[in-house]
Amino acid sequence: MANRKSTARDLAQIAIFAALIAALGLPGSITIGSTGVPITLQTLGIMLTGGILGARKGFLAVLVFLVLTSAGLPLLAGGRGGLGVWAGPSAGYLVGWLAGVVVIGLLTARILPRYPLWQGILVNLLGGALVIYVFGITWLAIRTGSWGAAFTGALPFLPGDVLKAVIAAIVVKQVHRAYPGLIPGVVTAGTQPPSEKVAS
Numbered sequence: 752m753a754n755r756k757s758t759a760r761d762l763a764q765i766a767i768f769a770a771l772i773a774a775l776g777l778p779g780s781i782t783i784g785s786t787g788v789p790i791t792l793q794t795l796g797i798m799l800t801g802g803i804l805g806a807r808k809g810f811l812a813v814l815v816f817l818v819l820t821s822a823g824l825p826l827l828a829g830g831r832g833g834l835g836v837w838a839g840p841s842a843g844y845l846v847g848w849l850a851g852v853v854v855i856g857l858l859t860a861r862i863l864p865r866y867p868l869w870q871g872i873l874v875n876l877l878g879g880a881l882v883i884y885v886f887g888i889t890w891l892a893i894r895t896g897s898w899g900a901a902f903t904g905a906l907p908f909l910p911g912d913v914l915k916a917v918i919a920a921i922v923v924k925q926v927h928r929a930y931p932g933l934i935p936g937v938v939t940a941g942t943q944p945p946s947e948k949v950a951s
Contacts, residue, residue, distance in 0.1 A: 791828035801855025805934035843890025847883035854878035871920030
């Protein structure tokens, strides 16, 4: 019964955060430069998902979102959806979301339960910006044949991603303080691992 409740709770969390990523696409997008990759709030959703749910559930939430998008639902910012998004300029960034949310989840688990704010910001920048940029820039370079254009095309994203990393870290810190134990395997404040309890 406990396992069933845990599974139901995990599925609900995955669905909620997939919906959150979709909701953050509703304000629309801004396209700067000639790369065709839009600036959206949905990377904020990736940072929040990885930071709150962890690597496994975060990956599944992003995967659910991308599967629904590929099936034709207009969930990406600007109302984009369908298999065509995987041939567009944003395809590398979308793959990067999957890698980025895992990196954020794994690193967040390492700094919990204390979650120093500066470390949270760093984790979000590493997984929610750097990792995603690597995939996005690589795909754009392959698509356009120009690494320089792909790299410079990513620069306008940086100021917004820094701001998103700060906002996400503040939110994640508060969520884990109010609801400890969201990421499996993290020892909550004031508790000891089973081995330490036995030893004592």
